[in-house]
Amino acid sequence: MRVVLLIAVVCSCAAGDEDSFNNRPCQPNNDQNAYSKFEAKHILPKKFKTSSTPVWEKHIKSLKRCKVETQTFIERSKVNLVKKICNGNGWNRQGNLCTSNSKLPVYVVKVNTSSCTVLNTPRKTEELVTVACDKVGNDCLPVHLQAKQQTQKGRKFNRFIATCWLF
Numbered sequence: 733m734r735v736v737l738l739i740a741v742v743c744s745c746a747a748g749d750e751d752s753f754n755n756r757p758c759q760p761n762n763d764q765n766a767y768s769k770f771e772a773k774h775i776l777p778k779k780f781k782t783s784s785t786p787v788w789e790k791h792i793k794s795l796k797r798c799k800v801e802t803q804t805f806i807e808r809s810k811v812n813l814v815k816k817i818c819n820g821n822g823w824n825r826q827g828n829l830c831t832s833n834s835k836l837p838v839y840v841v842k843v844n845t846s847s848c849t850v851l852n853t854p855r856k857t858e859e860l861v862t863v864a865c866d867k868v869g870n871d872c873l874p875v876h877l878q879a880k881q882q883t884q885k886g887r888k889f890n891r892f893i894a895t896c897w898l899f
């Protein structure tokens with residue numbers, strides 16, 4: 733009985749997330765749309781009025797992401813910085829997760845999940861960004877954005893830490 737319960741918990745965790753995890757960066761992802769899905773969830777449309785709370789609320793509703801409490805968004809003009817996390821400007825935190833070597837400008841949005849309203853007027857802040865990097869098509873691309881990490885980069889303490897690259 734205990735074993736069955738444990739399996740049920742493990743399975744629901746795996747199914748509940750948007751991606752299954754590879755154990756190294758830049759390994760093939762079966763979903764050819766994995767990057768487009770990431771882009772929709774985290775990269776803002778080209779013209780987006782970031783100072784308007786109703787605009788944020790409409791965007792989050794259109795993404796059907798009302799139940800996600802903390803969401804991170806990045807301006808479209810910065811998309812290459814995000815891709816670079818998987819291509820030389822990121823270090824391999826664990827599994828396929830890579831953290832940017834430098835801070836990136838992001839909007840962290842807090843959502844009231846019962847009313848699908850935005851609690852703060854999101855402001856641009858500089859954060860280290862952690863993404864899962866998988867091979868999609870011929871490129872190593874971000875496929876999932878990890879909520880903010882509390883721990884600082886480990887590079888200082890571990891000189892064997894690997895850079896994220898597609899080999």
Ligand SMILES: *[C@@H]1O[C@H](CO)[C@@H](O)[C@H](O)[C@H]1NC(C)=O
Binds near residue numbers: 845
């Ligand atoms: C979230 O929305 C609910 C329903 O409208 C409301 O009762 C609650 O006070 C809100 N919470 C916050 C923190 O604003």
